[in-house]
Amino acid sequence: MTVPATTASANLTPLVDTTAFPEAVDGEVRAAHRLYEHLIGIWAPGVIEAAQDLGAFAALTVGPATAAQLAEVLDTDLRATRVLLDGLYAYDVVERSRGEDGQAVYTLPAELHGVFAPDGLFSLAGKIGHDRNVAWNAWRRLAENVRSGARTAEGAQQLNQISEEDYTSLVRGINFWAPPITRSLAGALRELGWTTGRSRTLLDVGCGTGIYSHLLLREFPELTARGLDAERIIPIAARQAGQLGVAERFQGEVVDFWSEDWGSGTDLALFVNIFHLQTPESARELLLKAVKGLTEDGVIAIADHIVDEDGGEGSVQNKFFRLFAASMLATGGGDAFTVHDYDQWLADAGLRRIGLLDTPMHRVLLARRS
Ligand SMILES: C[S@@+](CC[C@H](N)C(=O)[O-])C[C@H]1O[C@@H](n2cnc3c(N)ncnc32)[C@H](O)[C@@H]1O
Known part of the structure:
Protein backbone atom coordinates (compact mmCIF):
# COMPACT_ATOMS: atom_id res chain seq x y z
CA MET A 1 0.00 0.00 0.00
CA THR A 2 1.16 3.55 -0.67
CA VAL A 3 1.40 5.39 2.62
CA PRO A 4 0.44 9.06 2.28
CA ALA A 5 3.22 10.25 4.56
CA THR A 6 5.74 9.11 1.93
CA THR A 7 3.93 10.57 -1.08
CA ALA A 8 4.29 14.11 -2.42
CA SER A 9 0.88 15.23 -1.24
CA ALA A 10 -1.65 13.94 1.27
CA ASN A 11 -4.59 14.87 -0.93
CA LEU A 12 -4.50 11.78 -3.05
CA THR A 13 -7.96 10.65 -2.03
CA PRO A 14 -10.34 11.45 -4.88
CA LEU A 15 -13.90 10.90 -3.71
CA VAL A 16 -15.66 11.33 -7.05
CA ASP A 17 -14.98 8.79 -9.77
CA THR A 18 -15.12 11.15 -12.75
CA THR A 19 -14.54 8.27 -15.17
CA ALA A 20 -17.97 6.90 -14.19
CA PHE A 21 -19.99 9.80 -15.65
CA PRO A 22 -22.33 8.59 -18.45
CA GLU A 23 -21.69 10.72 -21.54
CA ALA A 24 -25.07 12.45 -21.47
CA VAL A 25 -24.48 14.04 -18.06
CA ASP A 26 -24.14 17.76 -18.58
CA GLY A 27 -21.58 20.26 -17.35
CA GLU A 28 -23.62 21.65 -14.49
CA VAL A 29 -24.06 18.24 -12.91
CA ARG A 30 -20.38 17.47 -13.35
CA ALA A 31 -19.54 20.84 -11.79
CA ALA A 32 -21.83 20.06 -8.84
CA HIS A 33 -19.92 16.81 -8.28
CA ARG A 34 -16.62 18.71 -8.35
CA LEU A 35 -17.85 21.31 -5.87
CA TYR A 36 -19.43 18.68 -3.63
CA GLU A 37 -16.00 17.08 -3.38
CA HIS A 38 -14.67 20.38 -1.98
CA LEU A 39 -17.58 20.70 0.42
CA ILE A 40 -16.89 17.30 1.94
CA GLY A 41 -13.30 18.33 2.61
CA ILE A 42 -14.57 18.78 6.16
CA TRP A 43 -14.90 15.00 6.45
CA ALA A 44 -11.13 14.50 6.57
CA PRO A 45 -10.43 16.55 9.71
CA GLY A 46 -13.72 15.24 11.13
CA VAL A 47 -12.64 11.63 10.93
CA ILE A 48 -8.97 12.19 11.85
CA GLU A 49 -9.73 14.48 14.77
CA ALA A 50 -12.40 12.16 16.18
CA ALA A 51 -9.90 9.29 16.11
CA GLN A 52 -7.31 11.46 17.88
CA ASP A 53 -9.89 12.59 20.45
CA LEU A 54 -10.85 9.02 21.25
CA GLY A 55 -7.25 7.88 21.59
CA ALA A 56 -7.52 5.56 18.56
CA PHE A 57 -4.09 6.50 17.20
CA ALA A 58 -2.42 6.00 20.57
CA ALA A 59 -4.06 2.56 20.77
CA LEU A 60 -3.05 1.66 17.19
CA THR A 61 0.52 2.77 17.93
CA VAL A 62 0.66 -0.13 20.39
CA GLY A 63 -0.23 -2.51 17.56
CA PRO A 64 -2.76 -3.44 14.84
CA ALA A 65 -6.31 -4.10 16.02
CA THR A 66 -9.75 -5.16 14.83
CA ALA A 67 -12.70 -2.83 15.35
CA ALA A 68 -13.87 -5.05 18.22
CA GLN A 69 -10.49 -4.94 19.97
CA LEU A 70 -10.26 -1.19 19.54
CA ALA A 71 -13.84 -0.62 20.72
CA GLU A 72 -13.00 -2.52 23.90
CA VAL A 73 -9.83 -0.51 24.55
CA LEU A 74 -11.49 2.83 23.76
CA ASP A 75 -14.82 1.94 25.40
CA THR A 76 -16.67 2.88 22.23
CA ASP A 77 -19.53 1.38 20.25
CA LEU A 78 -18.39 -1.51 18.03
CA ARG A 79 -20.30 -0.62 14.85
CA ALA A 80 -19.42 3.06 15.14
CA THR A 81 -15.75 2.22 15.75
CA ARG A 82 -15.74 0.15 12.58
CA VAL A 83 -17.27 3.07 10.66
CA LEU A 84 -14.59 5.42 11.98
CA LEU A 85 -11.75 3.02 11.15
CA ASP A 86 -13.08 2.52 7.64
CA GLY A 87 -13.17 6.31 7.26
CA LEU A 88 -9.51 6.49 8.27
CA TYR A 89 -8.78 3.72 5.77
CA ALA A 90 -10.54 5.73 3.03
CA TYR A 91 -8.12 8.60 3.73
CA ASP A 92 -5.11 6.23 3.72
CA VAL A 93 -4.43 7.00 7.38
CA VAL A 94 -4.65 3.36 8.40
CA GLU A 95 -4.04 0.16 6.48
CA ARG A 96 -6.72 -2.52 6.40
CA SER A 97 -6.13 -6.24 5.96
CA ARG A 98 -8.09 -9.44 6.69
CA GLY A 99 -7.26 -11.41 9.81
CA GLU A 100 -7.39 -15.22 9.95
CA ASP A 101 -11.00 -15.13 11.11
CA GLY A 102 -11.96 -12.84 8.21
CA GLN A 103 -12.29 -9.73 10.37
CA ALA A 104 -10.68 -6.50 9.18
CA VAL A 105 -7.43 -5.63 10.99
CA TYR A 106 -6.40 -1.96 11.07
CA THR A 107 -2.75 -0.89 11.20
CA LEU A 108 -1.31 2.58 11.76
CA PRO A 109 1.84 2.81 9.59
CA ALA A 110 5.01 3.31 11.65
CA GLU A 111 5.75 6.73 10.10
CA LEU A 112 2.43 8.03 11.45
CA HIS A 113 3.06 6.99 15.06
CA GLY A 114 5.00 10.19 15.89
CA VAL A 115 2.63 12.33 13.81
CA PHE A 116 -0.19 11.73 16.32
CA ALA A 117 1.91 11.44 19.49
CA PRO A 118 1.43 14.50 21.74
CA ASP A 119 5.17 14.83 22.38
CA GLY A 120 6.51 13.90 18.92
CA LEU A 121 9.01 16.39 17.44
CA PHE A 122 6.99 16.63 14.21
CA SER A 123 3.63 15.77 15.72
CA LEU A 124 0.40 17.25 14.37
CA ALA A 125 -1.30 16.78 17.75
CA GLY A 126 -1.02 20.52 18.45
CA LYS A 127 -2.48 21.35 15.06
CA ILE A 128 -5.39 18.98 15.65
CA GLY A 129 -6.04 20.43 19.09
CA HIS A 130 -5.87 23.97 17.72
CA ASP A 131 -8.32 23.16 14.96
CA ARG A 132 -10.76 21.68 17.44
CA ASN A 133 -10.46 24.65 19.82
CA VAL A 134 -10.20 27.49 17.32
CA ALA A 135 -10.46 26.71 13.63
CA TRP A 136 -13.84 24.96 13.43
CA ASN A 137 -15.57 27.97 14.95
CA ALA A 138 -13.36 30.50 13.19
CA TRP A 139 -14.32 29.29 9.71
CA ARG A 140 -17.96 29.99 10.55
CA ARG A 141 -16.97 33.64 10.96
CA LEU A 142 -15.24 34.01 7.60
CA ALA A 143 -18.21 35.57 5.83
CA GLU A 144 -18.63 38.08 8.62
CA ASN A 145 -14.92 38.93 8.56
CA VAL A 146 -15.06 39.41 4.80
CA ARG A 147 -17.98 41.76 5.30
CA SER A 148 -16.23 43.77 8.00
CA GLY A 149 -12.62 43.32 6.85
CA ALA A 150 -11.76 41.86 10.29
CA ARG A 151 -10.91 45.33 11.52
CA THR A 152 -10.37 46.67 15.02
CA ALA A 153 -13.02 48.80 16.71
CA GLU A 154 -11.08 51.84 15.44
CA GLY A 155 -11.31 50.57 11.86
CA ALA A 156 -7.66 49.57 11.46
CA GLN A 157 -6.56 46.26 9.96
CA GLN A 158 -5.70 43.93 12.79
CA LEU A 159 -2.79 41.61 13.51
CA ASN A 160 -3.76 37.97 13.74
CA GLN A 161 -5.27 37.42 17.13
CA ILE A 162 -4.21 33.93 18.18
CA SER A 163 -4.01 33.98 21.96
C1 LIG B 1 3.20 31.56 14.18
S1 LIG B 1 4.32 31.51 15.46
C2 LIG B 1 5.83 31.12 14.65
C3 LIG B 1 6.82 30.41 15.55
C4 LIG B 1 8.06 29.89 14.84
N1 LIG B 1 8.79 30.94 14.20
C5 LIG B 1 7.66 28.82 13.86
O1 LIG B 1 7.50 29.09 12.69
O2 LIG B 1 7.50 27.67 14.28
C6 LIG B 1 4.53 33.17 15.95
C7 LIG B 1 5.40 33.31 17.20
O3 LIG B 1 5.62 34.69 17.46
C8 LIG B 1 5.52 34.89 18.85
N2 LIG B 1 5.18 36.29 19.08
C9 LIG B 1 4.08 36.95 18.64
N3 LIG B 1 4.13 38.24 19.04
C10 LIG B 1 5.28 38.39 19.73
C11 LIG B 1 5.90 39.50 20.37
N4 LIG B 1 5.32 40.70 20.37
N5 LIG B 1 7.10 39.32 20.96
C12 LIG B 1 7.69 38.08 20.97
N6 LIG B 1 7.15 36.99 20.37
C13 LIG B 1 5.96 37.15 19.76
C14 LIG B 1 4.42 33.93 19.28
O4 LIG B 1 4.45 33.68 20.68
C15 LIG B 1 4.77 32.73 18.44
O5 LIG B 1 5.68 31.87 19.08
Whole structure:
Protein backbone atom coordinates (compact mmCIF):
# COMPACT_ATOMS: atom_id res chain seq x y z
CA MET A 1 0.00 0.00 0.00
CA THR A 2 1.16 3.55 -0.67
CA VAL A 3 1.40 5.39 2.62
CA PRO A 4 0.44 9.06 2.28
CA ALA A 5 3.22 10.25 4.56
CA THR A 6 5.74 9.11 1.93
CA THR A 7 3.93 10.57 -1.08
CA ALA A 8 4.29 14.11 -2.42
CA SER A 9 0.88 15.23 -1.24
CA ALA A 10 -1.65 13.94 1.27
CA ASN A 11 -4.59 14.87 -0.93
CA LEU A 12 -4.50 11.78 -3.05
CA THR A 13 -7.96 10.65 -2.03
CA PRO A 14 -10.34 11.45 -4.88
CA LEU A 15 -13.90 10.90 -3.71
CA VAL A 16 -15.66 11.33 -7.05
CA ASP A 17 -14.98 8.79 -9.77
CA THR A 18 -15.12 11.15 -12.75
CA THR A 19 -14.54 8.27 -15.17
CA ALA A 20 -17.97 6.90 -14.19
CA PHE A 21 -19.99 9.80 -15.65
CA PRO A 22 -22.33 8.59 -18.45
CA GLU A 23 -21.69 10.72 -21.54
CA ALA A 24 -25.07 12.45 -21.47
CA VAL A 25 -24.48 14.04 -18.06
CA ASP A 26 -24.14 17.76 -18.58
CA GLY A 27 -21.58 20.26 -17.35
CA GLU A 28 -23.62 21.65 -14.49
CA VAL A 29 -24.06 18.24 -12.91
CA ARG A 30 -20.38 17.47 -13.35
CA ALA A 31 -19.54 20.84 -11.79
CA ALA A 32 -21.83 20.06 -8.84
CA HIS A 33 -19.92 16.81 -8.28
CA ARG A 34 -16.62 18.71 -8.35
CA LEU A 35 -17.85 21.31 -5.87
CA TYR A 36 -19.43 18.68 -3.63
CA GLU A 37 -16.00 17.08 -3.38
CA HIS A 38 -14.67 20.38 -1.98
CA LEU A 39 -17.58 20.70 0.42
CA ILE A 40 -16.89 17.30 1.94
CA GLY A 41 -13.30 18.33 2.61
CA ILE A 42 -14.57 18.78 6.16
CA TRP A 43 -14.90 15.00 6.45
CA ALA A 44 -11.13 14.50 6.57
CA PRO A 45 -10.43 16.55 9.71
CA GLY A 46 -13.72 15.24 11.13
CA VAL A 47 -12.64 11.63 10.93
CA ILE A 48 -8.97 12.19 11.85
CA GLU A 49 -9.73 14.48 14.77
CA ALA A 50 -12.40 12.16 16.18
CA ALA A 51 -9.90 9.29 16.11
CA GLN A 52 -7.31 11.46 17.88
CA ASP A 53 -9.89 12.59 20.45
CA LEU A 54 -10.85 9.02 21.25
CA GLY A 55 -7.25 7.88 21.59
CA ALA A 56 -7.52 5.56 18.56
CA PHE A 57 -4.09 6.50 17.20
CA ALA A 58 -2.42 6.00 20.57
CA ALA A 59 -4.06 2.56 20.77
CA LEU A 60 -3.05 1.66 17.19
CA THR A 61 0.52 2.77 17.93
CA VAL A 62 0.66 -0.13 20.39
CA GLY A 63 -0.23 -2.51 17.56
CA PRO A 64 -2.76 -3.44 14.84
CA ALA A 65 -6.31 -4.10 16.02
CA THR A 66 -9.75 -5.16 14.83
CA ALA A 67 -12.70 -2.83 15.35
CA ALA A 68 -13.87 -5.05 18.22
CA GLN A 69 -10.49 -4.94 19.97
CA LEU A 70 -10.26 -1.19 19.54
CA ALA A 71 -13.84 -0.62 20.72
CA GLU A 72 -13.00 -2.52 23.90
CA VAL A 73 -9.83 -0.51 24.55
CA LEU A 74 -11.49 2.83 23.76
CA ASP A 75 -14.82 1.94 25.40
CA THR A 76 -16.67 2.88 22.23
CA ASP A 77 -19.53 1.38 20.25
CA LEU A 78 -18.39 -1.51 18.03
CA ARG A 79 -20.30 -0.62 14.85
CA ALA A 80 -19.42 3.06 15.14
CA THR A 81 -15.75 2.22 15.75
CA ARG A 82 -15.74 0.15 12.58
CA VAL A 83 -17.27 3.07 10.66
CA LEU A 84 -14.59 5.42 11.98
CA LEU A 85 -11.75 3.02 11.15
CA ASP A 86 -13.08 2.52 7.64
CA GLY A 87 -13.17 6.31 7.26
CA LEU A 88 -9.51 6.49 8.27
CA TYR A 89 -8.78 3.72 5.77
CA ALA A 90 -10.54 5.73 3.03
CA TYR A 91 -8.12 8.60 3.73
CA ASP A 92 -5.11 6.23 3.72
CA VAL A 93 -4.43 7.00 7.38
CA VAL A 94 -4.65 3.36 8.40
CA GLU A 95 -4.04 0.16 6.48
CA ARG A 96 -6.72 -2.52 6.40
CA SER A 97 -6.13 -6.24 5.96
CA ARG A 98 -8.09 -9.44 6.69
CA GLY A 99 -7.26 -11.41 9.81
CA GLU A 100 -7.39 -15.22 9.95
CA ASP A 101 -11.00 -15.13 11.11
CA GLY A 102 -11.96 -12.84 8.21
CA GLN A 103 -12.29 -9.73 10.37
CA ALA A 104 -10.68 -6.50 9.18
CA VAL A 105 -7.43 -5.63 10.99
CA TYR A 106 -6.40 -1.96 11.07
CA THR A 107 -2.75 -0.89 11.20
CA LEU A 108 -1.31 2.58 11.76
CA PRO A 109 1.84 2.81 9.59
CA ALA A 110 5.01 3.31 11.65
CA GLU A 111 5.75 6.73 10.10
CA LEU A 112 2.43 8.03 11.45
CA HIS A 113 3.06 6.99 15.06
CA GLY A 114 5.00 10.19 15.89
CA VAL A 115 2.63 12.33 13.81
CA PHE A 116 -0.19 11.73 16.32
CA ALA A 117 1.91 11.44 19.49
CA PRO A 118 1.43 14.50 21.74
CA ASP A 119 5.17 14.83 22.38
CA GLY A 120 6.51 13.90 18.92
CA LEU A 121 9.01 16.39 17.44
CA PHE A 122 6.99 16.63 14.21
CA SER A 123 3.63 15.77 15.72
CA LEU A 124 0.40 17.25 14.37
CA ALA A 125 -1.30 16.78 17.75
CA GLY A 126 -1.02 20.52 18.45
CA LYS A 127 -2.48 21.35 15.06
CA ILE A 128 -5.39 18.98 15.65
CA GLY A 129 -6.04 20.43 19.09
CA HIS A 130 -5.87 23.97 17.72
CA ASP A 131 -8.32 23.16 14.96
CA ARG A 132 -10.76 21.68 17.44
CA ASN A 133 -10.46 24.65 19.82
CA VAL A 134 -10.20 27.49 17.32
CA ALA A 135 -10.46 26.71 13.63
CA TRP A 136 -13.84 24.96 13.43
CA ASN A 137 -15.57 27.97 14.95
CA ALA A 138 -13.36 30.50 13.19
CA TRP A 139 -14.32 29.29 9.71
CA ARG A 140 -17.96 29.99 10.55
CA ARG A 141 -16.97 33.64 10.96
CA LEU A 142 -15.24 34.01 7.60
CA ALA A 143 -18.21 35.57 5.83
CA GLU A 144 -18.63 38.08 8.62
CA ASN A 145 -14.92 38.93 8.56
CA VAL A 146 -15.06 39.41 4.80
CA ARG A 147 -17.98 41.76 5.30
CA SER A 148 -16.23 43.77 8.00
CA GLY A 149 -12.62 43.32 6.85
CA ALA A 150 -11.76 41.86 10.29
CA ARG A 151 -10.91 45.33 11.52
CA THR A 152 -10.37 46.67 15.02
CA ALA A 153 -13.02 48.80 16.71
CA GLU A 154 -11.08 51.84 15.44
CA GLY A 155 -11.31 50.57 11.86
CA ALA A 156 -7.66 49.57 11.46
CA GLN A 157 -6.56 46.26 9.96
CA GLN A 158 -5.70 43.93 12.79
CA LEU A 159 -2.79 41.61 13.51
CA ASN A 160 -3.76 37.97 13.74
CA GLN A 161 -5.27 37.42 17.13
CA ILE A 162 -4.21 33.93 18.18
CA SER A 163 -4.01 33.98 21.96
CA GLU A 164 -0.85 32.98 23.80
CA GLU A 165 -2.77 30.09 25.34
CA ASP A 166 -3.97 28.81 21.97
CA TYR A 167 -0.52 29.23 20.46
CA THR A 168 1.04 27.30 23.34
CA SER A 169 -1.05 24.27 22.42
CA LEU A 170 -0.42 24.68 18.68
CA VAL A 171 3.26 25.42 18.90
CA ARG A 172 4.76 21.99 18.16
CA GLY A 173 2.04 21.30 15.61
CA ILE A 174 3.91 23.32 12.97
CA ASN A 175 7.43 21.95 13.64
CA PHE A 176 7.08 19.59 10.68
CA TRP A 177 7.44 22.56 8.30
CA ALA A 178 11.00 23.18 9.45
CA PRO A 179 13.30 20.51 7.94
CA PRO A 180 12.83 21.37 4.23
CA ILE A 181 13.10 25.08 5.05
CA THR A 182 16.27 24.86 7.15
CA ARG A 183 17.86 22.48 4.65
CA SER A 184 17.20 24.87 1.72
CA LEU A 185 18.23 27.88 3.78
CA ALA A 186 21.47 26.23 4.89
CA GLY A 187 22.31 25.48 1.25
CA ALA A 188 21.70 29.10 0.26
CA LEU A 189 23.78 30.38 3.18
CA ARG A 190 26.67 28.15 2.13
CA GLU A 191 26.44 29.64 -1.35
CA LEU A 192 26.65 33.08 0.31
CA GLY A 193 29.93 32.06 1.94
CA TRP A 194 28.70 30.51 5.17
CA THR A 195 31.46 27.92 5.32
CA THR A 196 33.28 26.83 8.47
CA GLY A 197 35.94 28.93 10.18
CA ARG A 198 33.86 31.86 11.37
CA SER A 199 31.47 32.05 14.26
CA ARG A 200 28.15 33.65 13.42
CA THR A 201 25.03 34.71 15.28
CA LEU A 202 21.41 33.98 14.45
CA LEU A 203 18.47 35.95 15.78
CA ASP A 204 15.21 33.98 15.57
CA VAL A 205 12.41 36.52 15.99
CA GLY A 206 9.23 34.90 17.38
CA CYS A 207 11.07 31.58 17.55
CA GLY A 208 8.19 29.41 18.83
CA THR A 209 9.68 26.01 19.68
CA GLY A 210 12.96 27.25 18.18
CA ILE A 211 12.99 24.38 15.69
CA TYR A 212 14.46 26.55 12.90
CA SER A 213 17.30 27.72 15.16
CA HIS A 214 17.87 24.22 16.45
CA LEU A 215 18.13 22.65 13.00
CA LEU A 216 20.37 25.47 11.70
CA LEU A 217 22.61 25.07 14.76
CA ARG A 218 23.01 21.44 13.76
CA GLU A 219 23.91 22.51 10.20
CA PHE A 220 26.50 25.10 11.31
CA PRO A 221 28.66 24.03 14.31
CA GLU A 222 30.09 27.52 14.79
CA LEU A 223 26.68 29.23 14.90
CA THR A 224 25.06 30.52 18.08
CA ALA A 225 21.39 31.50 18.22
CA ARG A 226 19.13 33.75 20.24
CA GLY A 227 15.42 33.02 20.09
CA LEU A 228 12.98 35.77 21.07
CA ASP A 229 9.48 34.90 22.19
CA ALA A 230 6.88 35.15 24.94
CA GLU A 231 7.21 33.91 28.51
CA ARG A 232 5.04 30.82 27.98
CA ILE A 233 6.89 29.78 24.83
CA ILE A 234 10.58 30.24 25.69
CA PRO A 235 10.71 27.28 28.14
CA ILE A 236 9.36 25.05 25.34
CA ALA A 237 12.18 26.25 23.04
CA ALA A 238 14.81 25.77 25.76
CA ARG A 239 13.60 22.22 26.42
CA GLN A 240 13.64 21.31 22.74
CA ALA A 241 17.17 22.75 22.32
CA GLY A 242 18.24 20.22 24.95
CA GLN A 243 16.41 17.37 23.19
CA LEU A 244 18.16 18.25 19.92
CA GLY A 245 21.60 18.58 21.53
CA VAL A 246 22.12 22.30 20.87
CA ALA A 247 21.27 23.78 24.28
CA GLU A 248 24.76 25.25 24.73
CA ARG A 249 24.43 27.36 21.58
CA PHE A 250 20.77 28.37 21.91
CA GLN A 251 19.63 31.14 24.17
CA GLY A 252 15.91 31.68 24.53
CA GLU A 253 14.98 35.18 25.62
CA VAL A 254 11.64 36.48 26.82
CA VAL A 255 11.40 39.60 24.68
CA ASP A 256 8.41 41.47 23.32
CA PHE A 257 9.61 42.06 19.78
CA TRP A 258 7.58 45.26 19.47
CA SER A 259 8.51 47.10 22.60
CA GLU A 260 12.01 45.78 23.37
CA ASP A 261 15.44 46.04 21.76
CA TRP A 262 16.74 43.04 19.78
CA GLY A 263 20.46 43.64 20.32
CA SER A 264 23.11 43.89 17.60
CA GLY A 265 25.76 41.89 15.74
CA THR A 266 23.20 39.69 13.99
CA ASP A 267 24.55 37.73 11.00
CA LEU A 268 21.19 36.13 10.23
CA ALA A 269 17.84 37.58 11.30
CA LEU A 270 15.24 34.87 10.85
CA PHE A 271 11.48 35.34 10.70
CA VAL A 272 9.50 32.16 10.22
CA ASN A 273 5.71 32.33 10.08
CA ILE A 274 5.81 35.84 11.50
CA PHE A 275 5.01 38.03 8.51
CA HIS A 276 1.69 36.39 7.66
CA LEU A 277 0.41 37.54 11.06
CA GLN A 278 1.16 41.18 10.25
CA THR A 279 -0.45 44.18 8.63
CA PRO A 280 1.58 45.96 5.91
CA GLU A 281 2.49 48.64 8.49
CA SER A 282 3.70 46.19 11.12
CA ALA A 283 5.60 44.17 8.49
CA ARG A 284 7.51 47.28 7.46
CA GLU A 285 8.23 48.03 11.11
CA LEU A 286 9.69 44.56 11.68
CA LEU A 287 12.15 45.01 8.82
CA LEU A 288 13.19 48.45 10.03
CA LYS A 289 13.91 46.91 13.43
CA ALA A 290 15.78 43.96 11.94
CA VAL A 291 18.13 46.03 9.85
CA LYS A 292 19.26 48.04 12.89
CA GLY A 293 21.00 45.08 14.53
CA LEU A 294 22.29 43.45 11.34
CA THR A 295 26.04 43.15 10.63
CA GLU A 296 27.31 44.79 7.42
CA ASP A 297 27.10 41.54 5.40
CA GLY A 298 24.22 40.16 7.50
CA VAL A 299 21.29 38.34 5.94
CA ILE A 300 17.58 38.56 6.67
CA ALA A 301 15.64 35.36 5.96
CA ILE A 302 11.84 35.36 5.90
CA ALA A 303 10.16 31.97 5.59
CA ASP A 304 6.48 32.46 5.02
CA HIS A 305 3.50 32.06 2.75
CA ILE A 306 4.88 34.44 0.12
CA VAL A 307 2.85 34.68 -3.06
CA ASP A 308 5.08 34.91 -6.14
CA GLU A 309 2.86 36.37 -8.84
CA ASP A 310 5.67 36.21 -11.41
CA GLY A 311 6.71 32.66 -10.63
CA GLY A 312 3.68 30.70 -11.77
CA GLU A 313 0.38 32.12 -10.59
CA GLY A 314 -1.25 28.71 -10.44
CA SER A 315 1.63 27.07 -8.58
CA VAL A 316 0.77 24.71 -5.75
CA GLN A 317 2.46 27.06 -3.30
CA ASN A 318 0.49 30.10 -4.43
CA LYS A 319 -2.77 28.15 -4.11
CA PHE A 320 -1.87 27.06 -0.61
CA PHE A 321 -0.81 30.59 0.36
CA ARG A 322 -4.04 32.13 -0.88
CA LEU A 323 -6.05 29.64 1.16
CA PHE A 324 -3.78 30.23 4.13
CA ALA A 325 -4.69 33.92 3.82
CA ALA A 326 -8.37 32.93 4.00
CA SER A 327 -7.66 30.90 7.13
CA MET A 328 -5.88 33.92 8.63
CA LEU A 329 -8.90 36.05 7.84
CA ALA A 330 -11.17 33.48 9.50
CA THR A 331 -9.18 33.72 12.74
CA GLY A 332 -8.72 37.50 12.60
CA GLY A 333 -6.07 39.44 10.70
CA GLY A 334 -2.94 38.56 8.77
CA ASP A 335 -2.44 37.80 5.08
CA ALA A 336 -0.26 35.99 2.56
CA PHE A 337 1.73 38.91 1.17
CA THR A 338 3.31 38.99 -2.28
CA VAL A 339 6.98 39.18 -3.27
CA HIS A 340 6.16 42.66 -4.52
CA ASP A 341 4.90 43.68 -1.04
CA TYR A 342 8.10 42.38 0.54
CA ASP A 343 10.28 44.17 -2.04
CA GLN A 344 8.63 47.46 -1.12
CA TRP A 345 9.11 46.98 2.60
CA LEU A 346 12.71 45.88 2.04
CA ALA A 347 13.43 48.99 -0.02
CA ASP A 348 11.92 51.17 2.73
CA ALA A 349 14.33 49.57 5.21
CA GLY A 350 17.39 49.99 2.94
CA LEU A 351 17.41 46.29 2.05
CA ARG A 352 17.23 44.35 -1.20
CA ARG A 353 16.08 40.85 -2.03
CA ILE A 354 18.95 38.50 -2.93
CA GLY A 355 17.10 35.19 -3.13
CA LEU A 356 13.76 33.42 -3.13
CA LEU A 357 13.68 29.70 -2.32
CA ASP A 358 10.79 27.32 -2.92
CA THR A 359 9.96 24.84 -0.17
CA PRO A 360 6.87 22.60 -0.01
CA MET A 361 4.54 24.98 1.87
CA HIS A 362 6.63 28.16 2.13
CA ARG A 363 8.94 30.43 0.22
CA VAL A 364 12.11 31.72 1.84
CA LEU A 365 13.04 35.26 0.95
CA LEU A 366 16.66 36.33 1.53
CA ALA A 367 17.70 39.97 1.79
CA ARG A 368 20.75 42.08 2.49
CA ARG A 369 21.55 45.75 2.81
CA SER A 370 21.17 47.58 -0.51
C1 LIG B 1 3.20 31.56 14.18
S1 LIG B 1 4.32 31.51 15.46
C2 LIG B 1 5.83 31.12 14.65
C3 LIG B 1 6.82 30.41 15.55
C4 LIG B 1 8.06 29.89 14.84
N1 LIG B 1 8.79 30.94 14.20
C5 LIG B 1 7.66 28.82 13.86
O1 LIG B 1 7.50 29.09 12.69
O2 LIG B 1 7.50 27.67 14.28
C6 LIG B 1 4.53 33.17 15.95
C7 LIG B 1 5.40 33.31 17.20
O3 LIG B 1 5.62 34.69 17.46
C8 LIG B 1 5.52 34.89 18.85
N2 LIG B 1 5.18 36.29 19.08
C9 LIG B 1 4.08 36.95 18.64
N3 LIG B 1 4.13 38.24 19.04
C10 LIG B 1 5.28 38.39 19.73
C11 LIG B 1 5.90 39.50 20.37
N4 LIG B 1 5.32 40.70 20.37
N5 LIG B 1 7.10 39.32 20.96
C12 LIG B 1 7.69 38.08 20.97
N6 LIG B 1 7.15 36.99 20.37
C13 LIG B 1 5.96 37.15 19.76
C14 LIG B 1 4.42 33.93 19.28
O4 LIG B 1 4.45 33.68 20.68
C15 LIG B 1 4.77 32.73 18.44
O5 LIG B 1 5.68 31.87 19.08
